[in-house]
Amino acid sequence: MAEQILEVRDLVKHYPLTQGILFKKQIGAVKAVDGVSFGLARGETLGIVGESGCGKSTVARMLVNLERPTAGAISYKGEDITRLSGRALKAVRRNIQMVFQDPYTSLNPRMTVGDIIGEPFEIHPEAAPKGDRRRKVQELLDVVGLNPEYVNRYPHQFSGGQRQRIGIARGLALRPEVIVADEPVSALDVSVQAQVVNLLERLQDEFDLSYVFIAHDLSIVRHISDRIGVMYLGRVVETGTDAEIYDHPTHPYTQALLSAVPVPDPQARAHRERIILTGDVPSPANPPSGCRFRTRCWKARQRCADEVPLLAVPQAFPEGPAAHPSACHFAAEKHVVPAEGELPPPPPPPGPLHGGQ
């Protein structure tokens, strides 16, 4: 097994809910993240999927230390970064960088592209000597597929896809080992999404990066990830390799999520069962007892309200592809996504005309 570069143990983030102005007293907490554990190996991509409010973005922010966890540990190469401060923290941060969702608000409109991409060098001057920075910035622009002559332009002169490339160049500037990407393509148009996904994959090979890729789009997550964690209301409900999760899901929430993905092929309709959940995600300030998914689950029984299911390989599946951690008392395999080759392939991409005019 490859070297574990990041190790997250029982991560918890509660935001206090207070009452009163002068004498604030805590009346509860929004349990945004409530006991999340996972590991990330070198060169690997871990996809985290879930609906809004499941805590996936809070996890991302804790990984890059934009939020301090309430409890739990994040180990980077064996060192718990949640306890670091000052110089030691700064050194670690250099190696874990983030790419944000919205390329319109995550770039300062008053800074030129050169200043935006060069800013990490101001904070970490040891990464590049002053005279060398401009050349480095131009190199980065070239790496992400933008014209190096654009260094003096401002963000508003670029389209959404180009801005996301600028955000990626900034994330790459310090040659980090881990990049945390929070919904990096969901604000982009379909035809541009593919360009950015391909860029991320190429950069991973080129710079030996490890990704934590957070998204709500299950098709893109499958495309880019080696392993996947499915989150629901602050907890991981199922983890496994992409084939285990997509072809052999055992948690009812994963199954519902997969069956709800609109497949761009009307023929696929006949090949799959739709599971339509009732109701909405409950509030993380007041999550249901026991299994948090039970209020929307068609399998829920009394046991689900009394007992919190642990994220572990279900006893019913000691081996085989269904033997991966799933937090359900009644885990059962269900085939919701047509297997590869079961459907006719899409038409091949258009190519140049031969013998045309």
Next chain:
Amino acid sequence: MLLEVRDLHVEFRTRDGVAKAVNGVNYSVDEGETLAVLGESGSGKSVTAQAVMGILDVPPGRIAGGEILFKGRDLLRMKEDERRRVRGAHMAMIFQDALSALNPVLTVGAQLGEMFEVHRGMSRKDSRARAVELMDRVRIPAARQRAGDYPHQFSGGMRQRIMIAMALALEPSLIIADEPTTALDVTVQAQVMDLLAELQRELNMGLILITHDLGVVADVADKIAVMYAGRIVEAAPVHELYRAPAHPYTRGLLDSIPRLDQMGQELYAIKGLPPNLTAIPPGCAFNPRCPMAQAICRTDVPPLYSVTGTPARRTSACHFWKECLGG
């Protein structure tokens, strides 16, 4: 035919010149039929819908030509008060962002009831009762209690249901839904889409579904019109379009989305960016991004070719639709 848009042109005056947002769009919807209008941002899909509903911002917008026939009568030639009556009773629109489309300082019951007071002259009490009925119909739990709540007290999916209820209130014959599920989570998206499709069948309405998501469309539409730079580049019954696209843009789009059932190597990506609408390239607007482009594509605007060899009506605005269709 319920609605027929013929050769519609819409322009916007901007600082950088005239932006041609819609350049000769033709489409039609019949009763009980679902037309999906698919396109990226800036393709003109929403502007076309705004022109149909008569909610275009004029100025800077301007309808530069064309006809919009609703049950055979041209909406663009109607007097404003007549058009308002037609629109109120027979057409309705569902917007993407329900939170900003609803009035934050009125209860949802009051907003739904207002429809009956204004258009049907009902008393306040009767109209409230109808509002609760509607909320029941779109499956909002405990409708009677919740009618007194304000929009911010509802979740995203529930708010979108209220928007649907409002659109259905006067039992219109045409509903235009502009990205109705884009702001929602996948599991809620499926609920809302199913509800919309079911009510449409029940009431035999015409539905125009505007979206950028090829996946959402596949499940519910009867036919699809793909827009690019203000034109419909391909129109076809849904099954045929997915099986064998007749325009390189459609083909590129279908190939650029990863599929759940297929492990990807590298994704196909359409190169370049959509054009600036103030400077649409001459010839075919897609030619700078098209892998099949030839000399003729840079000079001659392709007409809408009739794609033969298929039983249903299909059109493609590509000089080389045959080659595209054939692989």
